[in-house]
Amino acid sequence: MKLTILKDHLIESIGHVSKAISSRTTIPILTGIKIDATLSGVTLTASDTDISIQSFTASENSTIKIIELIQAGSVVLPAKFFVEIIRKLPAQLIEIEVKANFQTIIRSGSSEIQIMGLDPDEYPLLPEIEESKMLRLPSDLLKTMIKQTSYAVSTNESTPILTGVLWNITGDKLKFIACDRHRLASREVTVDNDLAQNLPNIVIAGRTLNELSKILPDQNTLIDIVIADNQVLFKIQSILFYSRILDGTYPDTSKLIPQSFQTEMVVPTKELAEAIDRAYLLSKEDKTNIVKMMMLEDKTIEISSSSSELGKVTEQIALQHIVGDLLKISFNSKYMLDALKVLDSEFIQIGFTGAMQPIIMKPQDSTSILQLILPYRTTN
Numbered sequence: 001m002k003l004t005i006l007k008d009h010l011i012e013s014i015g016h017v018s019k020a021i022s023s024r025t026t027i028p029i030l031t032g033i034k035i036d037a038t039l040s041g042v043t044l045t046a047s048d049t050d051i052s053i054q055s056f057t058a059s060e061n062s063t064i065k066i067i068e069l070i071q072a073g074s075v076v077l078p079a080k081f082f083v084e085i086i087r088k089l090p091a092q093l094i095e096i097e098v099k100a101n102f103q104t105i106i107r108s109g110s111s112e113i114q115i116m117g118l119d120p121d122e123y124p125l126l127p128e129i130e131e132s133k134m135l136r137l138p139s140d141l142l143k144t145m146i147k148q149t150s151y152a153v154s155t156n157e158s159t160p161i162l163t164g165v166l167w168n169i170t171g172d173k174l175k176f177i178a179c180d181r182h183r184l185a186s187r188e189v190t191v192d193n194d195l196a197q198n199l200p201n202i203v204i205a206g207r208t209l210n211e212l213s214k215i216l217p218d219q220n221t222l223i224d225i226v227i228a229d230n231q232v233l234f235k236i237q238s239i240l241f242y243s244r245i246l247d248g249t250y251p252d253t254s255k256l257i258p259q260s261f262q263t264e265m266v267v268p269t270k271e272l273a274e275a276i277d278r279a280y281l282l283s284k285e286d287k288t289n290i291v292k293m294m295m296l297e298d299k300t301i302e303i304s305s306s307s308s309e310l311g312k313v314t315e316q317i318a319l320q321h322i323v324g325d326l327l328k329i330s331f332n333s334k335y336m337l338d339a340l341k342v343l344d345s346e347f348i349q350i351g352f353t354g355a356m357q358p359i360i361m362k363p364q365d366s367t368s369i370l371q372l373i374l375p376y377r378t379t380n
Contacts, residue, residue, distance in 0.1 A: 001035075001037050001071055001072065001073025001074065001075060001096070001097070001098040002069075002070040002071040002073075002095075002096070002097045002098070003037050003042065003067055003068060003069050003070055003071075003095070003096055004067070004068040004070075004093055004094065004095045004096075005042060005057070005066065005067045005068075005093075005094050005096065006064075006066050006067075006092060006093065006094075007086070007089060007091070007092050007093070007094050007108070008092070009057050009066050009067075010042075010057070010086055010094060011086060011087060012057075013042070013044050013055040013056075013057050014033065014044060014082070014083055014086060016044075016053060016055040016215055016239055017033060017044045017045065017046035017053045017054070017055050018033070018046060018079060018083055019046075019051070019053060019211045019214060019215065020046040020047050020048055020051040020052055020053040020211070021033070021046050021048065021079045021080075022048035023080075024048075025048055025049070027049070027124075029076055029118055029122050029123055029124075030046075030047055030048060030049070030124070031078060031079055031080070032046075032076040032077055032078050032079055032082075032117075032118055032123075033045070033046050033076065033077055033079045033082055033083075034046070034074065034075075034076045034120055034123045035074060035075050035076070035077065035096070035120075036074045036120070037067075037069055037071075037072050037073055037074070038069070038072050039059070039069055039072065040058065040059060041056055041057050041058040041059045041066075041067060042056070042057045042067055043055070043056045043057075044057075045123070045126065046079065047124065047126075047242075049124075049244070050205065050208060050243070050244045051208050051211060051241070051242065051243055051244075052126055052127075052241075052242040053215075053239065053240070053241050053242070054126065054239065054240040054242075055238060055239050055240075056238045056239075057238070058238070073098055074120035075098045075102050075104055075117040075118070075120055076102075076117060076118040076119070076120050076122075076123055077104060077115055077117050077118075078115065078118075081115065082115065085106065085113055085115075086106075089106070089108035089109070089111055090108055090109035090110065090111055091108045091109035091111075093108065094106065094107070094108045095107040095108070098117060102116070102117035102118060102119060103115075103116060103117065104116075104117040126240075126242060127228070127231045127233075127242055129226050129228045129231055129233050129242075130228060131226050132198075133198055133199055133200075133226065133227045133228070134224060134225065134226050134227070135169075135174070135191065135199060135224075135225040135227070136192075136222050136223065136224055136225070137174075137189075137191070137222070137223055137225060138220045138221070138222060138223070139216045139217045139218070139219065139220065139221040139222070139223050139236070140216075140217075140218055140219065140220050140221075141189065142216060142223055143213050143216045143218070144187075145176050145187045145189065146165070146176075146209045146210065146212070146213045147213065147342055148176075148185060148187045148342040148369055149165050149176040149177065149178040149185040149186065149187055150165055150178060150206040150209045150210055150213075151178075151185065151206075151338050151342070152178040152179060152180055152183050152184060152185035152338070152339075152371075153165060153178045153179075153180060153205075153206030154179075154180035154181065155180070156180070160246060160247075160248065161203055161246055161247075161248035161249070161250055161251075162179060162180060162181070162250075162251075163205055163206060163207070163246070164178075164203035164204050164205045164206060164246040164250075165177065165178045165203065165204055165205075165206055165209055166178070166201060166202075166203050166250040167201060167202045167203070167204065168201050169191075169199045169200070169201055172190055172191050172192075173188055173189070173190060173191070174188070174189050174190075174191045175187065175188040175189075176188075177250070177253055178206065179251075179253050179256075182332070182335065182373070182374050183332075183335045183338075183339070183371070183372060183373045183374065184253055184256060184257075184370075184371070184372035185339065185342070185370075185371050185372075186253075186369070186370045186371075187368060187369045187370075188368045188369075189368065199227055200227065201250070202227060202232060202245045203245065203246040203248070203250050204232060204243055204245060204246065205243070205244075205246060208243045208244075212234060212241055212243070215236060215239060215241060216236060217236070217237070221236075221237065223235065223236055227245075229245075230244060230245050230247075231243065231244060231245060232245055256358060256372060257358070257360065257370070257372060258351065258353045258357065258358065258360065260353070261324065261351035261352060261353055261360070262324050262325050262327070262352055262353050262354055263295065263322070263323070263324035263325050263326070263327055263351070263352040264321075264322070264323050264324055264349065264350070264351050264352075265295070265301070265319050265321060265322040265323075265349070265350050266319065266320040266321040266322075266347050266348070266349050266350075266364055267301065267317060267319050267320065267347065267348060267350060268317070268320065268346065268347055269340060269343060269345055269346060269347060269348045270346075271317050272303075272317060272340065272348070273337060273340040273341070275303040275315050275317055276291055276303060276333050276336055276337055276340070277337060278313055278315070279291040279303050279304065279305035279313045279315075279333060280305070280333040280334065280337060281313075282305045282306065282307045282310055282311070282312070282313045283305040283306075283307070283333050284333075284334075285307045285309065285310055289332045289333050289334050289335075290305065290330050290331070290332065290333070290376055291303060291304070291305045291330070291331060291332075291333035291336070292304050292305065292328065292329070292330045293328070293329050293330075293331070294326075294327075294328045294329075295322065295326040295327055295328070296316070296326070297326070299318065299319050299322055300316045300317060300318050300319060301316065301317050301319060302314060302315070302316050303315055303316075303317065305333065320347055324352075327352055327354070327355055328355065329352065329355050329359065329375050330375055330376040330377070331359060331373055331374075331375050331376060332373065332376065335373050336373060339361055339371035339373060340361075342369075342371075343361060343362075343363050343369065343371065344363065345363030345364055345365055345366065346364075347363075347364040347365075348361055348362065348363055348364060349361070349362050349363070349364050355375065356375060356377060357375070358372050358373065358374055358375075359372065359373045359374075359375060360372055361373075
C-alpha cells in the first residue's frame with residue numbers, strides 16, 4: 001500500500017474512529033486502527049467490540065484532491081502512536097507506505113517514521129446489518145435527546161441493563177428513558193416515518209451514546225438508524241457507527257411516575273439552579289450533597305444546606321405559582337443540578353406527592369421531557 005493524503009483530512013478521520021479505541025481490550029489487534037486504501041478513498045476502522053466506527057475519506061471533493069493512491073492495500077497501525085505522530089507531523093502532505101511484513105513508513109516534510117504494522121486480515125469483520133428495520137432522526141434532535149437522558153444512566157456494572165438508555169418505541173412515539181434507581185430522565189418525540197411501527201425496544205449503553213453525540217453534526221442533518229438483533233448502526237454522512245445492543249429486559253419505570261400531586265409549583269429555572277449550585281458548594285464540603293427545600297406561606301421556597309465545619313447557606317426564591325400542601329424536602333443537589341441543566345425552559349413545573357415520594361420536574365411549556373429524583377430522609 002502506498003498513498004499520499006492531506007493531513008487535516010486524515011486527522012479529522014482519526015478523530016472520529018479513535019473514540020472506539022480501548023486500552024482495556026483483551027484482543028491485541030483492537031488496539032490498532034485499520035487503514036484500507038482503494039481508488040475511491042481511504043477507510044479507517046476502530047473497534048472495542050462494544051463500539052465500532054468506520055470513517056471514509058473520499059479521494060477528492062469538488063475543490064481539491066485529498067488522496068493520491070499509488071498502490072491499494074490495507075494495514076493495522078497501533079492507534080496510540082499513530083494518532084499522536086500524525087498530529088505532530090510538520091507538513092500538510094503525508095505519505096504512507098506499507099512494505100513487507102506490514103512495516104509502515106510515514107513521511108511528512110523532512111520527517112520519516114517507521115512503524116511495525118499488523119496483518120489486516122486478523123482484524124474482526126464489522127457486523128453485517130440488514131437494513132429492513134430503520135429509523136430516521138435529525139442529528140440535532142438525537143444529540144439533544146442523548147444529552148437530556150444519558151447523564152442519568154447507572155454506573156454500577158452489577159446491573160448492566162441500567163447502564164444503558166432505553167429506546168421505547170410505541171406507534172409513532174420514540175421515548176428515551178434512563179434510570180439509575182435514584183433518578184430518572186425521559187424525553188419523547190414523534191417519529192415521522194412508518195418504519196417505526198416495526199421496531200423493537202432496544203437499550204444502548206450511555207457511554208456509547210455519549211461517544212456518538214461527539215460525532216453527530218450540530219446542524220439539522222438526517223441520521224439513518226438501522227436496528228438488527230444485537231447491533232444498531234448509525235449512518236452519519238461518511239461515518240458508520242456500530243453499537244452493541246445491551247442484553248436483558250429494562251425494568252418498567254412507568255410505575256415510578258405519579259399521576260397526581262399533593263403539591264405543585266412553578267419556579268424560575270435559572271434562579272433555582274443558581275441557588276442550588278451555591279448550596280451544593282457547602283453540601284459537597286460535608287460530603288453529603290444534601291440540600292433542603294422548604295415551602296413557605298408567602299409563595300416562596302427556602303433553599304438551604306449546611307456543613308459541620310464551614311457553616312450554612314440559606315436563600316429564598318419567589319415562586320410563579322404554588323398549589324397544595326407546604327412541604328419540606330431534602331434531595332441530592334448534584335442530581336438536581338444535572339436535571340436542571342437539561343430542562344431548557346425559563347420556568348419549570350415541579351410536582352410532589354409527599355416528603356419521601358419522587359420529585360417530578362418538567363418544563364412549564366412542554367410535556368415531552370420529564371426528570372425524576374428520589375428525595376433523602378433526613379433527621380431534621
